[in-house]
Amino acid sequence: MSPINNIALTEQLHSLFEPALVAEMIEFGKEMKIEAGKMIMDYGKQVSMMPLIVGGTVKVMKMDDEGREILLYYLSDHDSCSMAFACCMESRRSEIRAVAEEDVTLIALPQQKLNEWICKYPSWKSYIFNNFDKRFSELLKSIEGIAFKKLDERLVAYLKERQRVGKSSLIKASHQNIAEELGTSRVVVSRLLKQLENDQKLLLYRNEIKLLKDF
Secondary structure, three states: OEEOOOHHHHHHHHOOOOHHHHHHHHHHOEEEEEOOOOEEEOOOOEOOEEEEEEEOOEEEEEEOOOOOEEEEEEEOOOOEOHHHHHHHHHOOEOOOEEEEOOOEEEEEEEHHHHHHHHHHOHHHHHHHHHHHHHHHHHHHHHHHHHHHOOHHHHHHHHHHHHHHHHOOOEEEOOHHHHHHHHOOOHHHHHHHHHHHHHOOOEEEEOOEEEEOOOO
16 A cells, blocks of 8 residues: 555545545545456455445445355446445444456545534535445345346346446446356356347447447
8 A cells, every 4th residue: 555645636636525635634544556357355354444436437346155256346447345444333243355457546534534524524424424325226126127127128237237337338248247247157147148149239349248239
C-alpha cells in the first residue's frame, strides 16, 4: 500500500466529499493497486479496511454451504462494498469474496475512522447510505433473476451489466467463468451464447465476447 499522493486520484475524492474529509482520507487512507484475478477480500478473513474503488472493476461473490459460488454484484468507479463496511463496524470476518475483475486501483480506508466520519461529515454519511441502497437494489435484482427469470434472460442481463461496469462492449470471460457466476453449467451457457451469436446479438471469440449494437 502507498500513501495517497496521486493528483488525479485526489481530484476524484474532491468530486465526492468535502475538503476536510478528503484531507483525512489522504492522511489515513492508502492507495492500493490490485492485479486482475487477485483477491481483495476472502471468506473468513478479518476485514480491517473498507475499499473505495477509483479504477477498474471488482466482482463480489457468495458461497453456499455446498461450496457453490454465485455472483452478487460488481463494483466500479467510486463504489464501495457495503459488506466490507458492515464487517469493519462489527469487527467480524468476511462472508463474501471480492476479486479484481481487471486491474483495480482503490483507496483502503481504515476501520477505526469509518464510524467517526459518519458523525463528522455529511458527505460520508450520504455516501455510505447511498452505497447500501445501491447494493441492496442489486441484490434484489439478483434474487429476482434467480427466482423469476429464465436463464437466457439472466445471461443477457449479466452481459449488459458487464458492459456497463466495464464501459466496453468487449467482455473478457470464459464460458466456464460465466457459468460459475450464474450458478449453472458451462454447456448450457455455451449453448445460449451460440444462440445469441446466431441471432446476430454478439460475436464469440476465445475467452472474449463482443456485444453488437442490437444486443
